[in-house]
Amino acid sequence: MIRTTALVGLVLLLSGCAAPTVAPAPVPPVSSPGPVAPAPATTRNDIPIRTTEPRAMEAPVPPVRVRVPGVEVDVEVIPVGVRADSFMELPDYVGTAGWYRYGSGPTSDEGTTVIAAHVDSLEWGLGPFARLRDLPFGAEVLVTTQDGVEHRYLVESVVNLRKEELPVGEIFARTGPERLVLITCGGRFDREALRYSDNVLVTAVPVQ
Amino acid sequence: MRYTLIAGTAAGIIAAGAMAIPASAISPSSADLYVLHAVPDTPVDVYVNGERTLDDFQPGDLAGPLDLPAGTYTVAITAADAADASSPVIGPIDLPLEANRSYTAVAHLGADGTPGANLFPNDVSNTAAGQGRLTVRHVAAAPAVDILAGGQAVVSGLANPDEAVLNLPASTVSAAVALAGTTEPVIGPADVAVTEGTNTIVYAWGSAEAGNLDLAVQTIEGLHSAPGGVNSGQAGLAADPDPAAAGWTAAAALVLVLAAGSVFALVRRQPVRSR
Known part of the structure; x- marks a missing residue:
């Protein structure tokens, strides 16, 4: 059997998804929760000390919209979590994308913002994310967060990966370089399981 | 006067960088140690292996993590104005720290109000995608308690110095502490964030008799797992x-x-x- 990789544009940036090569500016240490008390006057002032008051949950500012002008994608984004089977939850409607709310967001200092949408559905047909595989290297992706700020990214790679081989640990990384990964389905379709063989991943890196 | 305990650090402390390291993989040769001061009212100094490590450490404060080579550390806790560790109010006690584990040493009151110290290993195994971990520790001068979440007892009969560990879907829990078998809160209710991929450790501390029971919250992040995949068509x-x-x-x-x-x-x- 032939394994198809529907890569349009630059075909061979496979490594881009697993090991991004564009590094953003140096990143400060991960969020230090809560206020930090003044350092002790003497002894070891390199020991972090914090208060233990209960705090509200900290979370990135949610993205609410993603636009990819080159392929006329302009969809609403809502926060999503995981399903009972541990897969990422997705909005049913093909014209709405889901942002993995436990991971990084466009306002995070590091890690990957993951936004995914169904490529099609029995009810609504093909969705806008079906056009992502046509994206060329360098295409612009714009993500608007709830605070109204627009975050600009440039496509670094578009790849098909077999679902069984999806490097979820790297894709959903919460540390490391800031990047955006758009995910949908592709490859061959199993008509009995109603399931695609592959995920299509668009990896984009932030630009000012 | 009530004094307290605390644990500290020894030679070779590398504190700052440790926070960014996933807690589930600490180091094959060292342990992470946090120190919580949970004896009300009394600032203390903490000596580790005879060296003053935490100075004027305040009740309700958490120090760490300290990245310490595996081994046994002797900790003494003195009044904040002590000149040295010769007259501890708690200890000296020995803390055996195993490599690649996370601990919180807690200076706290026993159920009868006597100050002491305990070393709690922290569960830093990975959480399932979408879940957080809630650890509840009873370190208060109070009888056994029930932990209520949303008015329901989720932990029953927890006694000083025991703990209970729950893995829960990430959410904000309205938590309260009631004497065992009752539902009238003696602490809270307070909103506790059970954050995804984080061990949220809640301490009931203080003294029922003195009327200063309270909650202290410690979080250990970076325990998350990725979703199993994405089915999107x-x-x-x-x-x-x-x-x-x-x-x-x-x-x-x-x-x-x-x-x-x-x-x-x-x-x-x-x-x-x-x-």
Whole structure:
């Protein structure tokens, strides 16, 4: 059997998804929760000390919209979590994308913002994310967060990966370089399981 | 005067960088140690292996993590104005720290109000995607308690110095502490964030008799797991041609047409029924 990789544009940036090569500016240490008390006057002032008051949950500012002008994608984004089977939850409607709310967001200092949408559905047909595989290297992706700020990214790679081989640990990384990964389905379709063989991943890196 | 305990650090402390390291993989040769001061009212100094490590450490404060080579550390806790560790108010006690583990040493009151110290290993194993971990520790001068979440007892009969560990879907829990077998809160209710991928450790501390029972919260982040995958299509309309199944596109389209047709049929029938 032939394994198809529907890569349009630059075909061979496979490594881009697993090991991004564009590094953003140096990143400060991960969020230090809560206020930090003044350092002790003497002894070891390199020991972090914090208060233990209960705090509200900290979370990135949610993205609410993603636009990819080159392929006329302009969809609403809502926060999503995981399903009972541990897969990422997705909005049913093909014209709405889901942002993995436990991971990084466009306002995070590091890690990957993951936004995914169904490529099609029995009810609504093909969705806008079906056009992502046509994206060329360098295409612009714009993500608007709830605070109204627009975050600009440039496509670094578009790849098909077999679902069984999806490097979820790297894709959903919460540390490391800031990047955006758009995910949908592709490859061959199993008509009995109603399931695609592959995920299509668009990896984009932030630009000012 | 009530004094307290605390644990500290020894030679070779590397504090700052440790926070960014996933807690589930600390180091094959060292341990993470946090120190919580949970004896009310009394600032203290903490000596580790005879060296003053935490100075004027305040009740309710948490120090760490300290990245310490595996081994046994002797900790003494003195009044904040002590000149040295010769007259501890708690200890000296020995803390045996195993490599690649996380601990919190807690200076706290026993159930009878006597100050002491305990070393709690922290569960830093990975959490399932979408879940957080809630650890509850009873370190208060108080009888056994029930932990209530949303008014329901989720932990029953927790006694000083025991703990309970729960893995829960990430959410904010309205938590309260009641004497065992009762539902009238003696602490809280307070909103506790059970953050995804984080061990949120809640301490009930203070003294029931003195009326200063309270909650202290410690969090250990970076325990998350990634989702199992992403299934993001169901109709086959975006599929690549399959050489083994010519005509699949038409079949997929037919499925879609049929699905759309049945929706249409339902829609048309409904008004008839409603008459």
